[in-house]
Amino acid sequence: MNKFSTDLVDLFASEQMFDLTEEEKCIALADLEAMEQHMEKIDRIPGIKTAAPMTHCLDDFMLELREDEAVESTPIEDLLANADEVFDREIELPKVVNG
Amino acid sequence: MTYMTKSVEELHELLIKGETSPQELLDEAWRNSREIQERYNAFVTVTDKAEETEVTDHVLSGIPYGAEDLYSTKGVLTTGGFQALCDYIPFFSAGPADRLAETGAVLAGKTAVGESAAVRNPWDPERSAAGSACAVAAGAFPFALAVDTGDSIRRPAAYCGIVGYKPTYGMISRHGVIAGVSSMDHCGVFARSTADAAIVADAMKGLDIDDMTTWDSSDVHLRAALQGDFAGKKLCYVKELCDIRNYPDADETLKAHLANFMEKVVMLRAHGAQVDEVSVDRALLEAVSSIYLVISCAESTSNLTGINGLVFGPRGEGRSWAEQIKNHRTRGLDTSVKRKVIVGAYVLKDENQERYFKNAQRGRRLIVDAWKELFRAYDAVIQPAGTGATDAAVLEDAMLIGSFGGFPSITIPDGFVDGLPAALNITGNCYEDEKILDIAYGIESMMDYKGQIAKEVRK
Structure with a gap:
């Protein structure tokens, strides 16, 4: 039995906060159905079960702590310049709680 | 006089001698960019104003350039290739653009993001190209910035007959x-x-307090390191990628690309380089694109959560913030992006992470380890770049390994197949950028493809 369906695709899309057209749902479903084939290729790599996951390109990378110094922050006007709906010096959103 | 087909150093000399001016160069770059946009659709924005620039001792002062539309540019539209950011005007410039501005280089245009069917290849308009690659190959300006995630500088450079680093x-x-x-x-x-x-790259590199992945490269001097003397250098190529016998269904184009590559191997040996054939487990090579798919979808999904239309981008319609975000993302993300996000959301689910995402990361490490093993014995791995062959997937995917490992990697033009550019990729170990560019410089000096401008071979 296939573990994927367009309903599942719909659920993922909803969780990711967008809608899909019927055509997009079919494309995404095919992508998910192909995942097992991809994983079979990965599973065939010798040593795959014991290797440590690689999360950073540079094995020797060291983060250096910055000095704890105050720096000038970005002016609020700059930060708001691209927001469509602004009230006073804040981004305006629809009311969440009524009353 | 045409200037934009010249090299940076040639232009600097002309500027220093007073034989041209930054404004004259910029005017030509704008003019060329508009023509290239008309013909090949390579631009998102051709700028129409720039701060006056003085010619200084810095070789980039007064030189026009382009930047892929992923780079934030202060006061200039930056879409990132997303409809969702169709009206985003940054209040700051990306670190690399800032550093170029400090040298006196001048932004002439923002180019289309990534390799796109909408952008036409200046050698063959029936083929696709990346905006920055197209613009440089067609002579808009001498260089352009871009982002390489999988191979999206090094492969388009191959298709357009230019250098991608x-x-x-x-x-x-x-x-x-x-x-x-x-x-x-x-x-x-x-x-x-x-x-x-x-x-x-010399001008853009360096520690940046705003990017914690940067490292101190103050002792790296890329241009100064270019001597072109690679006698004694040890190079290798991977048999499973480069031997025609791996491709029983190879078409004539792939055969010609691999033959061109082998000619270059002979040329390099004749000039004193050691070039060995090495072998890598085919299971590793066959998993490269799958590993890339899983990791790239997962990380893209995470990064794209910031696109919501509340802080930037046109506000979506709806009675609640959730409806507004959903409307914004539905309209602002195209199908290819939504596909990635669905796969990414799936592989990142708690119950799936181990099976998919972590296994892909494990595979990535094993492939990178295999390449690092090669770098213990060799200065660089070479391969043909961007053959476009559909029947040689492992070869086409292999440049992704450069991104897996964060390796310095450069593609240079090395001939023609069917009248279209062929290319060679050179990849080395992390932090060995000087060595890798010097090898590329040496190989480039043996051939006649440096500085070439695209000529339409199919109209």
């Missing part, structure tokens, strides 16, 4: 560059020579 991960700041796959995104450059690529 991605430095070691973290050498150039990504602050202000719209994130795709954070563990693999590299800022880099398209140019028409290795020297120009080195000059631009």
